Amino acid sequence: MGIFYDEAQRVFHLRGKDVSYVLGVVREGYLAHLYYGKGIREFAGSNGLTFIKRDFSPSVGIGDETFSLDSLPQEYPQYGNTDFRKPAYQVKGADGTTISDLRYDSHRIFAGKVGLDGLPATYVERDGGADTLEITMVDAVLGLRVILQYTVFEAENVIARSARFVNEGQEALQILKAASASVDFKDSDYDLLTLPGAWGNERQVERAPLRHGMQSVDSVRGGSSHQQNPFVALLGKHATEDVGEVYGFNLVYSGNFEASVEVDQFATTRVILGLHSFNFDWKLESGTEFQTPEVVMVYSDTGLGGMSRQYHRFYQKHLVRGVYRDQTRPILVNNWEATYFNFTEEKILDIAKVGEKLGMELLVLDDGWFGKRNSDKSSLGDWFVNAEKLPNGLKNLAENVNNLGMKFGLWFEPEMVSVDSDLYREHPEWCIHVPNRAKSESRNQLVLDFSREDVRTEITRRMVAILEEVPVSYVKWDMNRHLTEVGSAHFPSDRQQEIAHRHILGVYSVMDAITTRFPDILFESCSGGGGRFDPGMLYYMPQTWTSDNTDAVSRLKIQYGTSLVYPIVTMGSHVSSAPNHQVGRLTSLEMRGNVAMSGNLGYELDLTTLTDAEQKIVKQQIATYKEMRQLIQFGDFYRLKSPFEGNETAWMFVDEAKTECYVFYFQVLATPARPLQFVKLAGLNEAARYQLRGTEQIFGGDELMYAGIKVPTALIGDFQTVSWHFQLK
Ligand code: DGJ
Numbered sequence: 001m002g003i004f005y006d007e008a009q010r011v012f013h014l015r016g017k018d019v020s021y022v023l024g025v026v027r028e029g030y031l032a033h034l035y036y037g038k039g040i041r042e043f044a045g046s047n048g049l050t051f052i053k054r055d056f057s058p059s060v061g062i063g064d065e066t067f068s069l070d071s072l073p074q075e076y077p078q079y080g081n082t083d084f085r086k087p088a089y090q091v092k093g094a095d096g097t098t099i100s101d102l103r104y105d106s107h108r109i110f111a112g113k114v115g116l117d118g119l120p121a122t123y124v125e126r127d128g129g130a131d132t133l134e135i136t137m138v139d140a141v142l143g144l145r146v147i148l149q150y151t152v153f154e155a156e157n158v159i160a161r162s163a164r165f166v167n168e169g170q171e172a173l174q175i176l177k178a179a180s181a182s183v184d185f186k187d188s189d190y191d192l193l194t195l196p197g198a199w200g201n202e203r204q205v206e207r208a209p210l211r212h213g214m215q216s217v218d219s220v221r222g223g224s225s226h227q228q229n230p231f232v233a234l235l236g237k238h239a240t241e242d243v244g245e246v247y248g249f250n251l252v253y254s255g256n257f258e259a260s261v262e263v264d265q266f267a268t269t270r271v272i273l274g275l276h277s278f279n280f281d282w283k284l285e286s287g288t289e290f291q292t293p294e295v296v297m298v299y300s301d302t303g304l305g306g307m308s309r310q311y312h313r314f315y316q317k318h319l320v321r322g323v324y325r326d327q328t329r330p331i332l333v334n335n336w337e338a339t340y341f342n343f344t345e346e347k348i349l350d351i352a353k354v355g356e357k358l359g360m361e362l363l364v365l366d367d368g369w370f371g372k373r374n375s376d377k378s379s380l381g382d383w384f385v386n387a388e389k390l391p392n393g394l395k396n397l398a399e400n401v402n403n404l405g406m407k408f409g410l411w412f413e414p415e416m417v418s419v420d421s422d423l424y425r426e427h428p429e430w431c432i433h434v435p436n437r438a439k440s441e442s443r444n445q446l447v448l449d450f451s452r453e454d455v456r457t458e459i460t461r462r463m464v465a466i467l468e469e470v471p472v473s474y475v476k477w478d479m480n481r482h483l484t485e486v487g488s489a490h491f492p493s494d495r496q497q498e499i500a501h502r503h504i505l506g507v508y509s510v511m512d513a514i515t516t517r518f519p520d521i522l523f524e525s526c527s528g529g530g531g532r533f534d535p536g537m538l539y540y541m542p543q544t545w546t547s548d549n550t551d552a553v554s555r556l557k558i559q560y561g562t563s564l565v566y567p568i569v570t571m572g573s574h575v576s577s578a579p580n581h582q583v584g585r586l587t588s589l590e591m592r593g594n595v596a597m598s599g600n601l602g603y604e605l606d607l608t609t610l611t612d613a614e615q616k617i618v619k620q621q622i623a624t625y626k627e628m629r630q631l632i633q634f635g636d637f638y639r640l641k642s643p644f645e646g647n648e649t650a651w652m653f654v655d656e657a658k659t660e661c662y663v664f665y666f667q668v669l670a671t672p673a674r675p676l677q678f679v680k681l682a683g684l685n686e687a688a689r690y691q692l693r694g695t696e697q698i699f700g701g702d703e704l705m706y707a708g709i710k711v712p713t714a715l716i717g718d719f720q721t722v723s724w725h726f727q728l729k
Contacts, residue, residue, distance in 0.1 A: 001154045003109045003131045006043075012107070012133055013043045014150060019157040019299040021150070023075050027067060029103030030060075031075040031137065031148075033184045036159075037245065038301050047186070049073070054266075058082045071266055073184035076137065076148055076163065078102055085264055086214070088182035088272055089163070091284075093142050094171035102137035102146055109133050113151045113160070118505050120252050120539030121294045122151070122160050122318040129154050143169020143286075158314050159297045165290040175282040179274030180251060181295040188212075188263040189237050193304075195229040195561050200549035200582055202226045202530035203561030205644050207235065210269060216260035220278055222447070222483025222500055223254060223527055224534040230257045231565050234271065239303050241639055242682070246300045246307045249273045250565055252319070253293035254536035255504035256280075279486070281497035296535065304564065305682070309636055312567040316634070319535055320542045320570070322515065324522050328629045329543060329569060329600050330407060331359065331622055332474070336366035337550065337576050338606040341374050345390050345397050347608075349404070354607035356404045358615060359622035362474055363401045364409035364602075369394060371421060377444045380416040381423030383462040395470045402471060409474030409522075410466070414459050415507060416445045416480065430455050432503065434487035442481035450506030451499050452490045460513050467518055475518075477511070477541060479527040504536075511540040524572055533562060543570045543600055550576035550604060551583045552595040553668055553719065556643040559599055560651075568653070569633035573599030575618070577606070587719040589614055593621040594664050594721040598651060600633065601625050628662050628725070631655055635662075638682040647671065654683040658701070659728040661690075665711055667720040677711035680704075681726075690726035698729050 004013040010025040011034065022035040022043045032049060049072070057070035060082050069083035079087040080099030092098050112127035124130040133150045145166040152159055161181035167173050188210050194217045195203040208215075217232060219225035230251035236244045249271060251257050256276035263269050273295050284290055296314070300306035316325070333355040335343060352363040370386055371379025379386075385394045398408035417424045417431055419441065424431070431446040433439045439446055448455050467475070488499045495502075515523055523541035525532060529548030537544055544566075547558045555573065562571055573596040578586045596602070603618070610618065625632070631653050640650035640663075652663040665679055684690065684701035691698045699709075704726065712722060 003133050003152060005109065011043060014133065014152040014159060015039060016152045016157050016159065017155055019159070021152065021159050025104040030069070030072065031104055031135065033073040033075050036183060037299060073186060073268065076102065076146065076182055085262055085270055086260060086272060087177065088179040090177040091142060091144055092174040092176055098176065100139050100142060100144065102139050105136045105138040107133060107135045116162060116294060117291050118508065119291060119293050120508060120536045122252065122296060124153070124318065142173060143167060144173060153318065156314050157299045157310055160294050161297065162294040163292045165284060167284045167286050167288055170286055172286060173284045175284055175290055176280065177277035178290065178292050179272045180292045181249070181274065181297065182270060182272045185234070185269040188267045188269045190234040190269065191237065192261055193233040193235055195231055195564065197226050199226045199528055199531070200547060201554065202533065202547050202558050203229055204557055205561045205564065210261065210263050212263045214260055214262050216258060218258040218276055220256050220276055222256065222486065222503065223479065223532050224257060226528070226531040230259065230534055232259045232261065232271065232273070233307065234269070241305045242303045244303050246304055248298040248307045248311065248565070250296045250311065250535055251293055252296060252535040252539065254507070254532050254534050256500050275501060279497055280501065283494055283498070305638060308564050311565050312637060315535065315538060316567050320538055322542060323519060324542045328633050329522065330361035331625060332362040332364050332409065332602040333360045333607060334364040334366055334574065334602060334604045337581055337604045341368040343368065343389065345392060348397060349400055350608050351606065352401050352404050352406055354610070355603070356406050358607070358619045359626065360406065360603060362407040362409050364411065364474060364476060366411040366476065369410070378418045378420035380413055380418040380445050381421045381448070383412070383466060394466070398470045398472065407473035408471060409476065410470070410472050411476045411478060412463060413478040413480060414463060414510065415448055415450060417448050418445050429489045432483055432486060432488065432499065434485045435489060437485055440484040445481055447481065447483050449488050449490065449503065450510065451488050451502035456506050456510050460510055463514055464517065467521070472521060474522045474524065476524045476526055476545065479532060508540070515540050530562065533566060538570055543572055545572040546599065549582045550574055551580040551585050552587045552592045553585060554583060555595045556649045556666060560639065560643055560649065563637060563639065568637050569600055571599035572602060574602040574604040576604045589617050591666065591719045591721045593617070594666065594723055597621060597625050597632065598664050631660065631662055636683055640679055640682060648677065650679045652681060658683065658685040658688065661726050663724045665722050667715055669718050670716065678708035679711060680706065680708035689729040691729045693725040693727060
């Protein structure tokens with residue numbers, strides 16, 4: 001494990017647990033990509049670079065027609081000198097030209113990993129856990145230095161990459177594009193997997209064969225978005241859930257991004273991931289630096305399942321932080337779908353009382369407790385308690401909830417301002433807008449300009465005041481619209497195209513300030529559900545509200561798609577009422593329970609209206625979840641049947657030592673002449689014997705995995721579910 005440099009060949013070999021990433025300096029300082037894939041002990045160049053003359057591929061310099069960047073696999077490709085594929089970066093010089101020519105200058109290798117200035121990033125707790133390579137590339141004409149950062153982790157199949165731009169010239173430069181990573185694959189025999197979606201329908205799984213030309217996913221919405229996730233994977237043609245090669249790329253960023261995959265004329269594939277270059281123009285003054293976000297690249301030769309388990313384990317240990325990182329999370333009840341804006345102190349306490357009786361541990365007061373907020377038309381920004389609704393104050397309510405034996409949680413939407421708010425009336429210039437143009441509202445609100453320090457300071461001050469006064473154990477940090485008329489009254493004209501990124505940097509800095517100041521509060525990020533389910537958010541907040549759609553059937557796909565990248569413990573999933581408020585579907589409490597128990601469990605319905613029979617079921621769900629919580633939240637996750645492929649879904653959780661597992665099975669619709677159904681388990685110890693809890697039945701691990709278990713034929717009707725718990729005998 002580690003980073004090995006062959007000075008004679010000028011080749012760097014980054015060796016992780018079972019992954020190798022190899023790059024080298026060729027000819028006059030070009031940085032070539034040599035290999036990325038399953039770990040190899042030593043790299044001697046058996047797949048050597050090919051230099052042949054290709055018509056219409058110009059040669060760099062004069063004299064050697066076989067050397068063109070157009071056909072060289074590269075590490076950080078540039079624009080303007082023989083490569084006609086999309087570049088990883090583009091910089092405009094003071095003379096207005098956009099050609100650049102970066103050449104190897106120097107490198108350093110060191111133990112550990114450094115943080116990225118102002119940005120979320122993966123980390124190691126001890127230097128021995130990772131090694132970092134920094135390669136400095138220089139364009140002497142521009143006075144530009146670009147430091148390419150690569151970290152390889154000792155116990156993981158992960159490479160983390162980013163780039164830092166330094167202007168060492170006399171004149172300002174403009175960065176027009178600055179990707180975090182680019183990888184040139186030697187072939188194009190892959191499928192592309194992405195996670196598109198919409199509000200209430202996030203992270204659906206799409207897989208399609210690569211074709212010649214560009215295929216890309218992106219967000220220009222100012223948030224990483226419901227519509228696409230900053231994640232793409234290349235899958236070998238025959239890769240499945242369980243076998244085959246998969247390359248995952250995930251950007252640690254919550255704003256505009258682009259992921260492009262280009263298959264060129266020679267059937268090679270270039271993957272680029274990073275900040276979106278659309279409407280991006282960063283003025284890099286002489287002597288200043290610009291740091292890109294980080295890309296987390298995972299290699300798996302055990303299919304998508306292997307990739308997901310690697311991302312889960314890695315994010316759990318190297319991205320998520322704070323006291324809750326390794327702690328099981330409380331089972332909460334949230335009042336949003338129970339009352340929406342229409343609640344009283346008494347109602348909240350009534351819900352809390354029932355919740356406590358049923359075993360819930362945290363009462364979350366959602367939107368509507370501040371300003372004059374009785375609908376979504378007002379008061380965002382006025383973070384002072386609504387005395388009409390809560391005449392005895394928030395502190396009193398929180399204490400009363402605490403006295404019932406429950407923790408108290410609170411909702412905020414710090415990045416927003418309502419037009420009807422005192423804050424907006426005092427500071428209309430504090431929102432993101434373009435002067436002399438109309439401001440488009442969405443959910444009756446505008447976005448505060450977090451690129452401004454005065455805005456950040458005031459919002460932080462208001463939040464701190466509440467969090468200091470009220471005994472809050474949990475905060476839901478929401479964000480309910482995307483950015484339009486992107487501009488800032490604070491910045492000059494030549495910096496307006498920096499605002500989308502500056503805004504996100506500002507959001508991160510407020511999140512950093514608040515989460516650092518209140519280390520014992522559990523934070524859950526949210527953006528109209530899962531509009532910012534990304535690693536950037538998970539760096540500050542260890543869990544995310546997965547979707548505003550709480551329908552159990554829709555959630556099968558949403559949670560399945562989310563689980564491709566993000567750990568189970570990070571996925572907030574609640575039992576809500578039936579008929580469901582988003583899609584109107586009527587599902588059983590058992591189905592809703594098992595789907596929600598497949599993530600970070602909560603409840604979001606009026607508990608005071610539950611019948612005795614329903615209370616009994618909920619109580620049992622909570623007791624079961626508490627028993628299984630460590631396993632579900634932190635165990636290894638195996639997807640067994642995909643909701644994208646049929647009427648059934650199944651998944652399971654196994655502990656690291658393979659001593660027990662918990663399996664969930666769901667059948668969406670009843671079908672006539674239903675075939676017998678079996679679920680083949682995964683991840684068990686073949687040689688071990690497992691007992692089915694509550695029975696005397698004992699099976700070998702091999703039998704459970706290869707013969708499978710029979711789904712009870714008594715599952716009659718739509719929306720059926722069953723679960724099994726096996727323990728080592
Ligand atoms: C959107 C969130 O996703 C919901 O859970 C809820 O908090 C509402 N906002 C409140 O306005």
